[in-house]
Amino acid sequence: MNFEFQAIGIVHSCFVEKFGIPRQPGLAAAARGQLELLPPFDDPQTLEGLEQCSHLWLQFVFHRPPSDQWRPRVRPPRLGGNRSLGVFATRSPLRPNPIGLSVVKFDGVTQRQGRIWLELSGIDLLDGTPVLDIKPYVPYTDLVPEAENQFAGAAPTWATVVFSSEAQAACRALTERLGQDWEALIRQILQQDPRPQYQKPDPQRRYGMTLKDAEVHWRYEPADEGEHRLVVTAVTPRRPPSG
CATH class of the missing domain: 2.40.30.70 (YaeB-like)
Structure with a gap:
């Protein structure tokens, strides 16, 4: 049908x-x-x-799924991308519909x-x-x-997120201009650690993502007990689209 x-x-x-x-x-x-x-x-x-x-x-x-073809088994991020489950046991976008x-x-x-x-x-x-x-x-x-x-019986463990003074100042400016708490938004996104779970944090690597109104850049640095924390290094406003 x-x-x-x-x-x-x-x-x-x-x-x-x-x-x-x-x-x-x-x-x-x-x-x-x-x-x-x-x-x-x-x-x-x-x-x-x-x-x-x-x-x-x-x-x-x-x-905008990552592929045009569905898969009977997928690798959910919750399992670190190293284990697969049946597609109907996950919320993967790679679905029959x-x-x-x-x-x-x-x-x-x-x-x-x-x-x-x-x-x-x-x-x-x-x-x-x-x-x-x-x-x-x-x-x-x-x-x-x-x-x-x-x-997925328990909520994920939140990563520690800190901001450089420059990034904090940029968040304050965006908050004043757009009326939204930008530091809270970025913190809530990054505390989930968007890095692919199979990829080990590399302190030498710089990460970035694009939001509607700003570019966000961060890096990882070692913390206590072998953990890593995310350091937001820059928040750069994006120009509104022309027209």
Whole structure:
């Protein structure tokens, strides 16, 4: 059986590349974005009652998957990239149908220039992600306290993140200009250590990622007990796109 679906909206995200996106929703509460509803779904009637919800389920399409072909077994980052599991036991984007599901915080509705936007936070969505459906999160049924996932049973261990004085100053300037806590956003992203887990930290190597409004650069340095911490060395504002 084949089905055809129409996108009801497009996500405008702080994440413009896949590297650095949190591996699960909610891990970076400061990661904000907007869901722009598309015609004919941009009717205020479709949102009546949504103001009573704090969180939403978004069903979306992985529109830029790492490969055009799905795989029966994948190597999830949680297992360090060295072990494989069946695709249906993971949340890998390399699926028979490239559909994802995320719980996001709903921060309200904005209407401007004849368009309707849903304000979201705690997102793990790439800029331009097509959304197929929105459903309210219902705590009494969606929260399952006794649920188990033995290979991902506990939250990840957070890495230590520190900022150089120059990076802190750049974050303050961005916060003043854009009205978002940039130091918190970068810290929440990097404390998950976006480096591929099979790749050992190299103090000589410089890492970087591109967010919508800034380039972020960091390095690793040895810490206590053989651990490494991430040192943010530079946060460089990006020029807004022309036109």
